[in-house]
Amino acid sequence: MTITVYLPLLLAAVLAGAAPRLAGRGAPGPAARSLAACAVVAAVSSTWSLTMLALTAFDDLPPLAALDDLAAPELPEPVPGPVALLAGVALLFGSLRLLADGWRRLATHRRLRAVGTAEHGLVVADWSAPLAAAVPGRPGRSGHLLVTTGLLRLLDAEERRVVLAHEQAHLAHRHHRLVAATAAAAAVNPLLAPVRESVAFLVERWADEDAAAAVDDRDLAAQAVARASLAMAEPGPAAALGINGGAAVLRVRALTEPAPTPRRRLLVGPALLGAGCLAAGAAATVEFVALARAWL
Template identity: 65%
Template sequence: MTVAVYLPLLLALPLALGARRIAARGTPGPAAWTLVTIAAVAALASTWSLTMLALTALDDLPPLAALDNHPTLELPEPVPGPVALIAGLLLVAGGVRLVIDARRRITTNRRLREVGDPDQELVIADWTTPMAVAVPGTAHTPGRLLVTTGILQLLSAPEREVVLAHERAHLAHRHHRLTATVAAAAAMNPLLIPVRRAVEFLVERWADEDAAADVGDRGLAATTVARAALASSGAGSGTVLGIDGGAAVQRVRALSQPTPAPMLRRLAAPILLGAAIVALAGAATEAFVDLAHAWL
């Protein structure tokens, strides 16, 4: 096996290091799509690399083990046994994390869909906890908005419109699919956890921009995000406009500035990195196929 089989495991690192910078500037939509796509490529490539490394352990099992002692055959030396074992363990750990994350998302969405009338586009729950969330639909039911009386009582009528526009944007752009995809990538390759966080921030910024455009007032949108942050911190909840501490400050600051212009050039580096990952995965696959031909 060549060194190319190890590189896809590490090339997620520069993507993770650059994710925050990419998320900080420009239009959030293209940045979110780019990061999700490259994260998925990196996760698939690293998982495939681990699979190839783990499969080299098969040379210690019959009937391949018998070939190692064959007097007329000289098989290429695969990766060391401990490396193959570690690769297998990492695959299992990634699979467990993936299942846990998927079950958590499915369970949470199912419970939220059980609140109120499933045919209503907007459900108002009589809960004191300040909460506003976009509930994804299913194959048989459309998505809907769930808000609580706790958040409605804290906001003015114009601010409520911002909240509803923000949550509608999540449904319209299917942000739950983007966050689920990048979460799955981070589960399989923990080096991608900063990318997952960047995408979660970007989809909130994306919804912020849509809400500001919908109400026609960036200042009002900024005020609403700030008030929601205070409500969330006071209630110990992060379910109002996706609020999470320091991210709220960045979002308010962004809404206090003019509408961001597209900065597609900053996306060239992650795209090139994705192409490099694919090329390296191809080279590693070719080396593995050569090794498999020698075995068989």
């Protein structure tokens, strides 16, 4: 097999390097969607490449191993044994990370849903710990907002409007799906961890912009985001969902500037990387099929 089979891994690394730069420019919504889609494509392509590399290890098993002693120079050589072994180990650990992330996310959802019954889409928990979270609903349900009395006591009425609008934006745009998709991609391919972090930041920025538009006051939104983010800086359920108050300084700074406008040209790079992953995966598959036919 040629270098084509390794290209999805290389392109995933390039995407990871470009993600933080894209996260800081243009409108957050299109960037979040684009990076999440490309991360999933890169994860699937790289996982398939690792699978093909791992499958070449079967040439060392009987009866294929007997062919190594035959004088058949026309048979193509698979990848070296250590490479196939490493690919198999990477697949195993990726699967375990994916299962662990999915289990943790589902457990967090169940715990937050069990806090109380929503009234008019809102649950107010009598907790001293400051927390606000968008709780995704079960299939067929829209979900609800969860806020604690500890957070409400820290904010005035106008700041509460901003926080509730922010969390409502998470629900309305189903940000938990984008975050979960990129988290799954990073679980199976750790090279994509920077993309996961960039998407988590972008959905926060997206919700910030929606909240600022809802209250029609960017300065008020910046003030509320600063106070709420600092209060909720400790790890907790919101952090487990991947939608937390991280990078508060960058978010507040962005709200003190004019609202960003979509810049579609910034999305060309991720789109090309995604297309490259698909093309490389397809080419590697053709090579793998030819190799398998020759050996079998």
